[in-house]
Amino acid sequence: MIFIANWKMKMGLSATLELTRTLTRQLRQLPDGTEVVVCPSYLNLTSVFPLLKGSRLQLGAQDCFWEAQGAFTGEISPRDLQEQGCRFVILGHSERRLHLNETDEQIHRKVEAALASSLVPVLCIGENYEQRAGNQKDNVLIRQMQVALQGVALGADDRMIIAYEPVWAISTGGVGIEATPQEVQYAGEVIRHIVIDLFGKATLDQKVQIIYGGSVHSGNVRAFTSLPVISGVLVGGASLKADEFIQVIAAASGGGNQQ
Ligand code: PEP
Numbered sequence: 001m002i003f004i005a006n007w008k009m010k011m012g013l014s015a016t017l018e019l020t021r022t023l024t025r026q027l028r029q030l031p032d033g034t035e036v037v038v039c040p041s042y043l044n045l046t047s048v049f050p051l052l053k054g055s056r057l058q059l060g061a062q063d064c065f066w067e068a069q070g071a072f073t074g075e076i077s078p079r080d081l082q083e084q085g086c087r088f089v090i091l092g093h094s095e096r097r098l099h100l101n102e103t104d105e106q107i108h109r110k111v112e113a114a115l116a117s118s119l120v121p122v123l124c125i126g127e128n129y130e131q132r133a134g135n136q137k138d139n140v141l142i143r144q145m146q147v148a149l150q151g152v153a154l155g156a157d158d159r160m161i162i163a164y165e166p167v168w169a170i171s172t173g174g175v176g177i178e179a180t181p182q183e184v185q186y187a188g189e190v191i192r193h194i195v196i197d198l199f200g201k202a203t204l205d206q207k208v209q210i211i212y213g214g215s216v217h218s219g220n221v222r223a224f225t226s227l228p229v230i231s232g233v234l235v236g237g238a239s240l241k242a243d244e245f246i247q248v249i250a251a252a253s254g255g256g257n258q259q
Contacts (some may be wrong), residue, residue, distance in 0.1 A: 001225060002035040002161070002211060002232030003249050004060060004122060005239030006090060009041050016044045017051065022242040024055040031253060035232075037088050038239075042076055049085035060088030060122065063096060066109030068117055078110075078117035089114050090122045090234075092148060094167045104147035111148055115158050122161045122234065123148055124213070125191070129168035129175050137166075138190055145194045154199060154207050161209045162191055163234045169214030171237045181223045184212050188229030218247035225252040 007016065020038065027036055039060040040048050049059055065075035081089060091114065092107040107123070114121040125148070127140040145162070154160060164187045169179040188210050195204045212224045213234030224230055233252070239245045 001033065001252055002037065002209060003245075003252070004037045004088065004090070004161075004163075004211070004213075004232065004234045005039060005245060006062065006093070006213075006234055006236050007038065007040050007239065008062065008095070008236060010240055011040075011044075013044055013047060016040050017047060019240070019242055020048050020051045020057075023245065024051060024057055026242065026246055027056055027249070030056045030249070034249070034253075036249065039088070039090055045081070045086065046084050052085070058088065059086045060090060061086045061119075062090050062093065064089050064091070064110060064114055064117075064119070066106065066113045068113060078113045078119055082117045082119055086119060088120045088122055088161075090124060090163075092124045092144070094124060094126060094128070094165060094170065095173065098167075098173065104144055107144075107148045108150070108152070111152055111160075115152070115154070115160075118157070120159045120161060122163055122211075124163045124165045124234070126165040126167055126187075126214075128166075132166065132168055137187065141187065141190050142194055145191065145198070149198050152198075154203055159207050159209075161211055161232075162195065163211050163213050164188060164191060165213040165234060171215045174215065178215050178220065179212075181227055184224055185227045185229055188212070188227060192229055216248065218244055218251045221248050221252045222254065 037058045037060045039062050061081045064078040068079040091110045096102045111121045125144040127137045131140050168174045209231040211232035212230050216233045216235050217238040
């Protein structure tokens with residue numbers, strides 16, 4: 001099970017370091033097979049990385065550019081991320097699609113660039129409220145994945161994570177509705193079939209994980225992580241408080257408080 005904390009642009013340096021220190025201290029004993037990834041803002045990545053040494057936490061970035069180097073003022077190289085200690089990179093987050101007009105074609109190039117720099121792409125896909133209301137969910141997932149992943153080759157050491165993040169269920173940009181486990185299982189199955197179409201079943205089993213994100217907290221996480229198709233969660237708001245994020249991890253495997 002993988003737990004990815006997306007800290008967005010929510011904390012300054014000192015709050016980020018304090019949260020990181022608390023998590024590394026309190027998450028020393030994780031069950032085998034449990035991975036925890038923290039994704040601070042870019043500027044805080046290099047300050048967080050040294051604190052993770054010797055811990056069970058891994059480092060992720062919230063985006064990268066589609067070239068590793070060149071005349072691209074202000075952009076973030078995936079190669080630099082890898083050299084600075086990142087193993088994961090979130091790509092295609094709905095906030096970037098919305099505020100920066102990121103397209104599926106750009107996200108495709110970023111996925112290729114991330115893999116070329118030995119990063120694990122965490123590809124975010126999901127329909128918005130209008131698309132859901134118009135019964136467009138399947139079409140949106142198919143289009144986003146086909147464009148982002150067409151022609152992508154996963155090499156022997158590559159790994160990829162697909163995060164189903166329905167925009168309407170995200171705590172900050174959503175419409176105040178939580179996804180039901182049935183909806184997440186359904187979307188996960190659609191995603192599973194698209195991955196099989198694009199890469200084959202063996203690649204799905206060995207290199208691709210499907211996770212869920214959207215208002216996950218300690219009270220609902222188990223309902224999602226117990227779904228057969230889901231191997232982890234991407235957590236925004238609930239990852240900003242150490243106690244709550246630790247509860248999310250505990251509750252996912254049946255411990256902690258459940259509603
Ligand atoms: C997100 O934005 O990726 C996210 C999952 O946020 P939240 O958990 O706050 O809904």
